[in-house]
Amino acid sequence: MRSQDHQPLLDIINIDKSFGALKILKGCSLKVNRKETVVVIGPSGSGKSTLLRCLNLLEPADSGAILFDGKDIAGDLRNAPAVRREIGMVFQNFELFQHLSAAENIMLAPMKVSGLSRSDAHDLATDLLRKVHIPEKADFFPDELSGGQQQRVAIARALAMKPKLMLYDEPTSALDPEMIREVLDVMAELSSDGMTSIVVTHEMGFAKRAADQIVFMESGQIIENATSEDFFSGTVNERAQRFLDQILH
Amino acid sequence: MSLELVFEYLFSRTFFDGAVLTLLITITSLFFGVLAGLVVALLQETKIRSLQVVTLVYLWLFRGTPVLFQIIFIYNVLPTFGIRLSAFLSAVIALSLNEGAYMAEILRSGLQAVKTGQRTAGLALGMTKAKVMRFIVIPQAARIVLPPMGNQMIGMLKTSALVSVIAVEELLLVANQTASASFRYFEALTAAGIYYLALTTIFMAGQFFLERSLDPKRGRRKAAPAPLIERLTHMTETAETR
Numbered sequence: 130m131r132s133q134d135h136q137p138l139l140d141i142i143n144i145d146k147s148f149g150a151l152k153i154l155k156g157c158s159l160k161v162n163r164k165e166t167v168v169v170i171g172p173s174g175s176g177k178s179t180l181l182r183c184l185n186l187l188e189p190a191d192s193g194a195i196l197f198d199g200k201d202i203a204g205d206l207r208n209a210p211a212v213r214r215e216i217g218m219v220f221q222n223f224e225l226f227q228h229l230s231a232a233e234n235i236m237l238a239p240m241k242v243s244g245l246s247r248s249d250a251h252d253l254a255t256d257l258l259r260k261v262h263i264p265e266k267a268d269f270f271p272d273e274l275s276g277g278q279q280q281r282v283a284i285a286r287a288l289a290m291k292p293k294l295m296l297y298d299e300p301t302s303a304l305d306p307e308m309i310r311e312v313l314d315v316m317a318e319l320s321s322d323g324m325t326s327i328v329v330t331h332e333m334g335f336a337k338r339a340a341d342q343i344v345f346m347e348s349g350q351i352i353e354n355a356t357s358e359d360f361f362s363g364t365v366n367e368r369a370q371r372f373l374d375q376i377l378h
Numbered sequence: 379m380s381l382e383l384v385f386e387y388l389f390s391r392t393f394f395d396g397a398v399l400t401l402l403i404t405i406t407s408l409f410f411g412v413l414a415g416l417v418v419a420l421l422q423e424t425k426i427r428s429l430q431v432v433t434l435v436y437l438w439l440f441r442g443t444p445v446l447f448q449i450i451f452i453y454n455v456l457p458t459f460g461i462r463l464s465a466f467l468s469a470v471i472a473l474s475l476n477e478g479a480y481m482a483e484i485l486r487s488g489l490q491a492v493k494t495g496q497r498t499a500g501l502a503l504g505m506t507k508a509k510v511m512r513f514i515v516i517p518q519a520a521r522i523v524l525p526p527m528g529n530q531m532i533g534m535l536k537t538s539a540l541v542s543v544i545a546v547e548e549l550l551l552v553a554n555q556t557a558s559a560s561f562r563y564f565e566a567l568t569a570a571g572i573y574y575l576a577l578t579t580i581f582m583a584g585q586f587f588l589e590r591s592l593d594p595k596r597g598r599r600k601a602a603p604a605p606l607i608e609r610l611t612h613m614t615e616t617a618e619t620r
């Protein structure tokens with residue numbers, strides 16, 4: 130075992146982010162251990178999406194460090210494409226490429242970024258579609274799939290780059306209630322297979338099932354960071370508790 | 379009225395050369411017009427103020443005056459500033475610059491129709507900006523801009539007739555000269571009309587096949603690109619003015 134494996138996969142140290150005069154992230158710090166799943170909750174506008182976008186360098190953090198697999202990635206944006214290859218991201222609105230079929234959505238980055246041959250990429254897409262339980266939809270286009278199916282293709286597309294870390298930004302909040310389950314099931318399976326993940330979601334059932342760590346954000350700050358056991362046994366910060374009561378009732 | 383004379387004109391060297399010149403003016407002007415439109419669209423995407431002002435002035439000038447005015451201006455006024463251009467070159471420059479002003483708008487709306495979320499998704503997979511442009515934005519934008527671009531192209535074929543005013547020997551001028559020499563207006567103009575219809579039909583067919591080849595669901599799509607007949611009725615229903 131390499132000595133690195135004892136380190137957390139991700140170590141966010143005191144990052145700040147402003148848009149103009151508006152401070153959106155104020156000194157956020159967070160460690161994510163290998164094979165663990167962190168669930169992030171918090172009111173709308175608290176900076177959850179911004180935090181995720183800073184992690185894969187879609188937004189540059191203003192200050193602080195982001196140690197990913199031991200290296201600080203926050204400093205140098207020229208490495209952004211290389212970093213993003215190792216960090217998969219899933220969006221609220223799926224963002225499947227509309228001009229490509231499900232299989233082609235999954236094949237695009239492996240072919241154009243990693244240089245896989247078409248047939249290898251196709252085999253990979255077939256495997257991944259099986260993993261997200263829709264092997265029969267390979268040749269369907271995004272507008273021919275339900276929301277839940279689209280989101281599962283999006284997860285498969287992110288997995289195709291064999292990322293070390295998955296980021297999910299409210300992956301089920303654009304879905305009809307009856308489709309939420311099928312997406313959460315896939316995510317929970319990945320987590321239990323050891324995929325390190327950060328999930329922004331308000332699905333507390335998922336948190337209970339899959340999270341090792343739960344983080345509560347408010348106004349750009351992480352104001353609660355608890356193990357899943359502590360969190361669900363009720364020993365949490367009062368503001369977090371109030372927020373929980375709101376989303377549960 | 380003599381059908382024979384129509385055929386004679388149709389297959390005469392002068393009419394054929396006129397049609398070829400019409401096609402040449404159209405294609406050259408389209409090429410440089412699309413190029414100008416692309417440059418303007420990209421300049422507008424950059425958020426540099428001074429460049430945006432330049433493009434706005436260009437659009438204002440070329441969309442705010444008639445093409446006919448622009449053709450005559452370039453041919454007759456530029457020489458007084460020492461810029462002497464052949465009639466053909468003047469025609470192509472005027473038509474290209476005019477076309478560019480319209481293409482810019484079409485191309486810009488196409489690029490903008492591809493939502494930022496699509497680009498973000500590409501970047502998040504580790505693609506460079508150039509690859510995102512090439513494999514995600516352009517293929518989607520192309521499908522959006524193709525129908526309006528096709529219409530512009532057919533429009534250009536017809537607009538090219540205006541350059542007859544600066545004595546470019548294109549199809550309409552040839553027909554008009556032939557007619558006034560022989561007083562055979564019906565025959566000469568019918569021959570020219572047949573050429574125009576043949577050319578627009580070829581353009582429309584080209585557009586149809588291009589749209590079909592860009593359709594990702596080739597063959598199994600419910601809504602195929604509009605067939606030719608539909609295009610013809612559409613063309614007769616929409617009035618475009620320049």
Ligand SMILES: Nc1ncnc2c1ncn2[C@@H]1O[C@H](COP(=O)(O)OP(=O)(O)O)[C@@H](O)[C@H]1O
Nearest residue numbers: 148151153171172173174175176177178179180
């Ligand atoms: N690109 C941006 N430019 C300016 N303000 C932004 C930008 N992105 C997010 N914000 C602002 O940052 C705040 C936090 O947004 P976000 O991270 O999306 O919150 P959350 O995901 O928790 O709802 C919001 O007030 C939002 O308006």
Ligand SMILES: [Mg+2]
Nearest residue numbers: 177178298299
């Ligand atoms: Mg958000």
